Amino acid sequence: MKIVVCVKHVPDTAEADVVITPDKKGIKKEGLAFGINEWDEYAVEEAILMKEKYGGEVVAITIGGKESEDTLRRCLAKGADRAIRIEDPALEGSDAYALAKVLCAVIKGMEYDIIFTGAQAGDDGFGQVGQTLAELLGIPHAALVTKVEPQDGKAKVHRELEGGLEEVLEIQLPAVLAVQTGINEPRYVSIMGIRKAKKKELKVLSLSDIGLSPDEVGEKGSLLTLEELYIPPVEKMAEILTGAPDETATKLAGILDERGLIPK
């Protein structure tokens, strides 16, 4: 089975103080830890599990700067066979549609049975690139995938719906499957894996290498324009209890008691 997996290198902002840059188009990267997008970690695992079960090849692809090679190396160390990174100054300002065009240009000449993406990227949260890519390639897709069982030329796929419900469908391959977290248990990177990864191919391509002109990507080739980023206005804020843990916990216990929330 030929498998492609699209991965993105993203900042972990869960605990970080996010600062918007003066041009209001991005966030300050200094001090942020970057790594593989959470959803893509599951997508890569699913790709490798498929290969281990059915044989074949896994190719990891990312659009991003030099630093995103960390994420590709991680995929290679886990078991992907080769990696491709697309970088070009003209890509700055690309929206989800433009990014999908780039991925399409790289992938369309390749052989593939399944293309895995994450259901969404933790930074922009579009939830859009994989499904758009499928449309551009002219193949079916399923979003929020929680289970995949290939069966000659098709796959039985579970999709997550709201409230714990899932839907099961049959989809023709090749297809794009946008993976939801929890679909598997992503493996750890082993020392041996890291050593092996060093010998694996990591190709860097520019726009002209994949046959796209600068006008087809970036702000020009996008359908949406980012006007500005801003910190969300706070409409309501919790009453913050201050002090050392001793004090805050004591205050909180007092409040809970007062409100009758401690069972006696």
Added chain:
Amino acid sequence: MAEVFVLVEHRRGELRDITFEMLSGCRDLAKNLNASITAVLLGKNIDNFVEQLKSWADKILVVEDDKLENFNAEAYQRVLSHLIKERKPILTLIGHTSFGMDLAPALAAELGIPLATDCIGFELQDGRLVAIRQMYGGKVNARISFKTAPYMATIRSAAFKAEEPGLSAEVEKAPSPLTEEITTKRFLEYVEAAVGEVDITQAERIVAVGRGVGDYSDEKVRSIIEELANELGAVIACSRPIVDKGWLPKDRQVGTSGKTVKPKLYLALGISGAFQHVAGMSASETIVAVNKDPKAPIFTVADYGIVDDLFKVVPVLTEKVREAKGGS
């Protein structure tokens, strides 16, 4: 007159809340776009939905077809792209739900229409539509403009309030453009979540743990949380990453893809407050959050907050709750 299309979302014989939220949330925008609101209803045996939607839109456009019985993004995409090409709505709104996430991106790409996903608001700037959406787990808002009309957007659940406008919609039935069976994708069945031994929706008090607790399979970590829950007579629930890791069963997950809870007390420990989580707990009576990060979005939903390491706060809190119980 220009039209705004709102795609009606329904599942297993019920209209979903997002439908009403979109129909009511787009009214100001439609007015500013000089557009009327058309609820686009696709499916099979959907007459009862027509009645329920009548007071919510200017028009209900109905397409009935056996092939639309269960949601199939492929079938929906074909019908919608046909309707959009034919009627040229200025704006099409779809829920940012499992259904909309599967459908909207490919539909927009097919039509070459700009799509802004997961929107929480809109503005008009010099006659052009600007969408507001969140990035970085809700820590940043973005204003995004559409380069060309028509527009398409998916709407976050609960971003708009559903308020019935008391309209009386004209109903139009359109023929289905689906001539052949859809073969690329076929619906097989629904699978319900397994029922566990604890029903968190019935709990009066909930202690909820998130990724901030670290390794919840660690005995020490678990016992710190369990002791507090015991003293409070609370049930333990969690955010999604804890379930993804297999540390707690799926029926303990709070949020859009888990359970919706309304306890008297919801104590969120190490949970950032992503909207998918908040949607499942914001109706709780008293919400308390303990989080290291003063900017965590959870503090904008909580009534009380403590900005600190939960492992420093929780043991003391357990002690103090124990004292409060003994003291009366």
